[in-house]
Amino acid sequence: MTQILPSRYLFGPGPTNPYPEATAALGYPLLGHLDPDFLQRLDNTCEGLRQAWGTANARTLPLSGTGSLGMEAAFVNTVTHGDVAVIAVNGLFGERMCDVAARCGATVIRVDHDFGQPIDPERVAAAHPNPKVIAAVHAETSTGVLSDIKTLGTLKGDALLIVDAVTSIGGSELRADDWGIDVGYAGTQKCLGVAPGLAPFTISDHAFDRRIEKPQSWYLDLGLLGGYLGDTGGGRTYHHTAPVAMVASLEAALDRILAEGLENAWQRHRSAGLQLQSGLQSMGLELFAAEGYRLPQLTTVNVPEGVDSAKVRQYLLRNFDLEIGGGVGKYAATVWRIGLMGPNASNSSVTLILGALEAAIKNAS
Amino acid sequence: MTQILPSRYLFGPGPTNPYPEATAALGYPLLGHLDPDFLQRLDNTCEGLRQAWGTANARTLPLSGTGSLGMEAAFVNTVTHGDVAVIAVNGLFGERMCDVAARCGATVIRVDHDFGQPIDPERVAAAHPNPKVIAAVHAETSTGVLSDIKTLGTLKGDALLIVDAVTSIGGSELRADDWGIDVGYAGTQKCLGVAPGLAPFTISDHAFDRRIEKPQSWYLDLGLLGGYLGDTGGGRTYHHTAPVAMVASLEAALDRILAEGLENAWQRHRSAGLQLQSGLQSMGLELFAAEGYRLPQLTTVNVPEGVDSAKVRQYLLRNFDLEIGGGVGKYAATVWRIGLMGPNASNSSVTLILGALEAAIKNAS
Numbered sequence: 106m107t108q109i110l111p112s113r114y115l116f117g118p119g120p121t122n123p124y125p126e127a128t129a130a131l132g133y134p135l136l137g138h139l140d141p142d143f144l145q146r147l148d149n150t151c152e153g154l155r156q157a158w159g160t161a162n163a164r165t166l167p168l169s170g171t172g173s174l175g176m177e178a179a180f181v182n183t184v185t186h187g188d189v190a191v192i193a194v195n196g197l198f199g200e201r202m203c204d205v206a207a208r209c210g211a212t213v214i215r216v217d218h219d220f221g222q223p224i225d226p227e228r229v230a231a232a233h234p235n236p237k238v239i240a241a242v243h244a245e246t247s248t249g250v251l252s253d254i255k256t257l258g259t260l261k262g263d264a265l266l267i268v269d270a271v272t273s274i275g276g277s278e279l280r281a282d283d284w285g286i287d288v289g290y291a292g293t294q295k296c297l298g299v300a301p302g303l304a305p306f307t308i309s310d311h312a313f314d315r316r317i318e319k320p321q322s323w324y325l326d327l328g329l330l331g332g333y334l335g336d337t338g339g340g341r342t343y344h345h346t347a348p349v350a351m352v353a354s355l356e357a358a359l360d361r362i363l364a365e366g367l368e369n370a371w372q373r374h375r376s377a378g379l380q381l382q383s384g385l386q387s388m389g390l391e392l393f394a395a396e397g398y399r400l401p402q403l404t405t406v407n408v409p410e411g412v413d414s415a416k417v418r419q420y421l422l423r424n425f426d427l428e429i430g431g432g433v434g435k436y437a438a439t440v441w442r443i444g445l446m447g448p449n450a451s452n453s454s455v456t457l458i459l460g461a462l463e464a465a466i467k468n469a470s
Numbered sequence: 471m472t473q474i475l476p477s478r479y480l481f482g483p484g485p486t487n488p489y490p491e492a493t494a495a496l497g498y499p500l501l502g503h504l505d506p507d508f509l510q511r512l513d514n515t516c517e518g519l520r521q522a523w524g525t526a527n528a529r530t531l532p533l534s535g536t537g538s539l540g541m542e543a544a545f546v547n548t549v550t551h552g553d554v555a556v557i558a559v560n561g562l563f564g565e566r567m568c569d570v571a572a573r574c575g576a577t578v579i580r581v582d583h584d585f586g587q588p589i590d591p592e593r594v595a596a597a598h599p600n601p602k603v604i605a606a607v608h609a610e611t612s613t614g615v616l617s618d619i620k621t622l623g624t625l626k627g628d629a630l631l632i633v634d635a636v637t638s639i640g641g642s643e644l645r646a647d648d649w650g651i652d653v654g655y656a657g658t659q660k661c662l663g664v665a666p667g668l669a670p671f672t673i674s675d676h677a678f679d680r681r682i683e684k685p686q687s688w689y690l691d692l693g694l695l696g697g698y699l700g701d702t703g704g705g706r707t708y709h710h711t712a713p714v715a716m717v718a719s720l721e722a723a724l725d726r727i728l729a730e731g732l733e734n735a736w737q738r739h740r741s742a743g744l745q746l747q748s749g750l751q752s753m754g755l756e757l758f759a760a761e762g763y764r765l766p767q768l769t770t771v772n773v774p775e776g777v778d779s780a781k782v783r784q785y786l787l788r789n790f791d792l793e794i795g796g797g798v799g800k801y802a803a804t805v806w807r808i809g810l811m812g813p814n815a816s817n818s819s820v821t822l823i824l825g826a827l828e829a830a831i832k833n834a835s
Binding site for chain 1: 475476477478484485488496499501502505507534535536537538539566569570573574657659665666667684685686689710712713714716787
């Protein structure tokens with residue numbers, strides 16, 4: 106029986122189409138999680154992640170779950186009952202942080218911003234005199250907005266700065282150490298160009314020293330995970346079985362990105378995104394995110410009056426095998442999200458999506 | 471540059487070498503996690519898992535992490551501060567359950583057994599008059615022992631029965647509904663023959679109704695996850711980005727296993743394991759697990775006096791590209807663990823490992 110496999114241009118908010126090297130590596134012969142060759146692969150992956158994060162943190166690793174598990178790891182290891190967490194909210198993922206932190210027992214001080222606007226570092230930093238953590242999303246996947254983490258880092262005081270870099274890593278300038286990020290988490294399925302399933306994670310020594318010693322999650326306990334990474338000096342001790350195929354895939358993508366040059370990859374995302382945004386505006390469409398804070402890798406655009414968002418997306422899927430995203434929450438039907446990430450940050454993707462979207466708006470409404 | 475990829479016979483406690491169909495599916499064109507074709511793939515995967523579990527539970531799904539995350543999901547959704555958890559311990563994974571349950575706030579009643587022995591259902595059931603949950607490991611990966619879950623199910627009373635089926639699923643008889651399993655979790659990297667990265671999970675309606683409404687983990691909150699599975703009737707709502715490549719791989723392996731016939735797959739594991747155990751005994755080696763309770767898919771064997779366990783394992787890796795496992799905890803250097811799981815449950819694997827082990831014992835000591 107011949108199997109017909111559906112194929113897609115993944116131009117939504119993620120997952121993106123992976124780099125071909127990342128797909129090939131998924132099929133490499135599988136290695137055990139304690140095999141010396143695998144541990145070398147893991148070390149190389151962690152080193153690649155350090156570069157992608159812009160950090161020298163020894164504790165930089167891919168956690169064994171998706172980006173949202175990375176968020177959980179960030180909070181579960183840093184806050185517990187009685188700790189104050191100041192959280193900047195300018196989209197769905199800031200909201201999710203509040204939920205996650207509250208489940209850890211933290212007292213959450215939520216600093217709301219209009220969706221589509223960046224966070225205001227001054228207002229966030231002023232929200233509480235002495236929080237244990239301050240948290241913000243670098244690139245809000247729900248709204249397409251880039252926020253100024255660097256400034257927030259200068260204002261954080263004694264707080265640990267937790268940053269969501271799910272959509273920025275590999276696609277936008279990200280300098281964890283220079284910006285004062287203490288704990289960062291990300292995903293693989295956006296600008297790193299890998300299938301979803303791992304959460305690149307980094308934590309500074311300073312934050313590790315101030316961590317919750319026995320967090321409520323065993324799976325995400327960074328003290329235990331450290332034994333597997335070998336940071337205790339001795340041999341590697343088993344914690345849980347690492348997702349070895351996904352790690353091989355992430356390693357291959359990082360090798361590819363670093364061969365291109367990280368800043369070149371940022372520039373490629375920027376160039377494709379600006380071209381897309383300019384093309385959309387030329388078609389008479391309005392962008393949703395505030396000017397000056399638009400993510401190039403994820404563009405949000407208002408659905409024009411009289412156009413049925415879902416019909417257009419269905420038309421794109423049926424006629425072009427092309428996925429874009431709807432909006433989130435109250436913007437579900439009024440905003441589209443168009444991602445050009447990883448290998449899709451290219452001229453040809455821009456040309457394809459502009460042409461396809463024009464046809465879809467014309468024919469599907 | 472030609473890359474030389476290390477290749478291994480994975481005859482340890484897992485991961486095993488995957489079924490070829492599972493490896494091929496990792497490279498399928500990636501689909502978005504809300505793509506109708508992916509949701510169909512996910513539904514098919516959940517249906518295959520229902521068969522592997524022997525359950526009609528609607529809430530049967532692959533969780534987005536490895537088997538240990540499945541363990542965490544089981545406890546985090548069923549116990550909280552003040553709840554009593556009776557946990558049968560006859561190996562490392564029973565011990566891990568105690569740690570995980572305690573971090574959820576449960577009062578843990580630990581029922582210890584000698585390592586290498588099965589659990590005693592009567593003693594476990596008598597440990598507390600009215601626990602919220604009783605938990606046990608079906609196939610202890612650390613000791614190679616199969617326990618009688620069916621009898622425990624008849625004795626559980628009002629407690630919810632949580633079962634670790636990480637190493638049994640796909641390789642040993644497993645009948646969740648017939649045996650009264652309320653919550654079960656497993657892994658993909660053992661007898662299902664898929665790379666590690668997903669935790670097959672099942673929960674009965676009855677257990678779901680008695681769940682913790684707002685568990686301490688957002689990522690594992692079964693109430694929220696249900697929205698993505700569509701169990702609330704309406705459309706599918708986004709919770710987190712599913713690891714779509716791993717799901718495709720699991721679907722392909724399940725299709726393969728169900729085409730072979732689940733009971734045939736159990737029989738194949740049984741046959742290979744018995745052959746191996748008989749061959750090892752013919753070589754004069756002693757098995758570690760108690761007779762009558764030996765897992766065929768994972769054989770534990772005592773390292774002979776005067777033989778250096780690590781040297782033998784290194785010899786196997788270097789000369790045969792073949793991995794077996796050491797023991798766990800105090801048995802680290804005195805027990806080997808040999809797994810024949812998934813595609814490796816075959817005559818040729820038995821012949822290879824017996825020949826290679828004989829050479830290694832002779833030459834590496």
